[in-house]
Amino acid sequence: MxxxxxxxxxxxxxxxxxxxxxxxxxxxxxxxxxxxxxxxxxxxxxxxxxxxxxxxxxxxxxxxxxxxxxxxxxxxxxxxxxxxxxxxxxxxxxxxxxxxxxxxxxxxxxxxPRKKDSIPVAHLSVKTPIDFSKTDPNAVTTVYWDELRGTLNKIRYHDGRLLMEEQGLYYVYAKTCFRYAPDHATKKQDVSNVQLIQYIYHEIHTQSKMRPVLLSKSGGTLQWGNQSYNMYCVQQGRSARLKASDGIFVNVSNSRLLDPEPEGTYFGAFKMSN
Incomplete structure (x- = not known):
């Protein structure tokens, strides 16, 4: 190759x-x-x-x-x-x-409980025994009250009068009852046409002469018969503005017929406001 x-x-x-x-x-x-x-x-x-x-x-x-x-x-x-x-x-x-x-x-x-003297108040019943048999039937007589058995707070009592210690608006009230029982009367009396009137007066202490002012009156004329027992009651109340030392009292007509029971005849006042 x-x-x-x-x-x-x-x-x-x-x-x-x-x-x-x-x-x-x-x-x-x-x-x-x-x-x-x-x-x-x-x-x-x-x-x-x-x-x-x-x-x-x-x-x-x-x-x-x-x-x-x-x-x-x-x-x-x-x-x-x-x-x-x-x-x-x-x-x-x-x-x-x-x-x-x-x-x-x-x-x-x-x-x-409120204090005893917190509110001025007074409540007194009629003073017994009483004897108005010798008084003139047409005369107006001041009623006297039992201060020992009543209530008195910031209000004083003297000679039938409640005397204020504080000024203010008060409510004043009174009740008087009259009765006649021929069988128990000391002497017979004509009661066929008798006026039984209650008056509440206000005495203003600043006046030079005490001239009481009539606050209210109530009552009526009764025609009692010879039944064994007769009775009639007058009750009234109103407000009144009173000042310190002012007085209030109650007069009645025909005081000889005044009922001596304390439950039927009493007088009082209490302060409502200033």
Whole structure:
């Protein structure tokens, strides 16, 4: 074999070797490319397979979070409601205690005994024994009262008169009863036409001359027969503005017929305001 033919043969052999290596490299490329595509496909398939699981997990977590939030909200709402009720009950209890305290305070005030001299007041019954048998039937007589058995607070008594110690608006009252029983009379009297009148007078102490002012009068003319018992009562009252040291007293007509029983004949006054 000549050198040219040998060289040509060597070149051909090198060519085929390179071609074979290139083919092997191409097959390796194809194999690697296929493996890569298969790996991506598997990864994509894996992603496709796990996607519902992921979404489900996220959905469950979301629902759990919502449920937890709702539970917390309900708990807080219930707590606030309890706090509100507790506050309301506390306010109601405080108000009830305040009302009860006021009521108890009012009751204590009402039940608390007043001082003896807190309000000017007087109540006296007729003084017994009395004997007006010798008096003139047509005369007007001052009635005298029993100061030892009556009530006198900030009002004095003297000579048939109640004397004020404080000025103010007073209510003045008097009641007198007259009776006649022929069988028990010391002497027979004509009572077929008798006037029985009661007068309440006011004496003003600032006057230079005591001229009593008539506050009120009441009574009537009676025609009593000879029955075993006759009785007639006069009762009256009115308000009057009196000053300190002013006096009030009671006069009656036909005092000889005055009933000596203290339950039927009495006189009094009490202060209503300044």
């Amino acid at each position: 000549n050198p040219r033919s040998l060289q040509t043969s060597c070149h051909s052999e090198d060519y085929w070797k390179r071609a074979l290596m290139a083919a092997n490299d191409y097959r390796g490329y194809l194999r690697n490319h296929t493996a890569m595509e298969n790996g991506e496909a598997r990864l994509h398939a894996a992603h496709s397979t796990h996607r519902p699981l992921i979404f489900g997990t996220l959905a469950v977590m979301g629902l759990l979070q919502i449920a937890s939030s709702v539970t917390i909200l309900l708990h807080l709402t219930g707590y606030l409601h309890e706090v509100n009720l507790s506050s309301t009950e506390t306010v109601k209890e405080a108000q009830s205690e305040h009302i009860m305290a006021d009521a108890l305070r009012d009751i204590r005030k009402k039940d608390k």
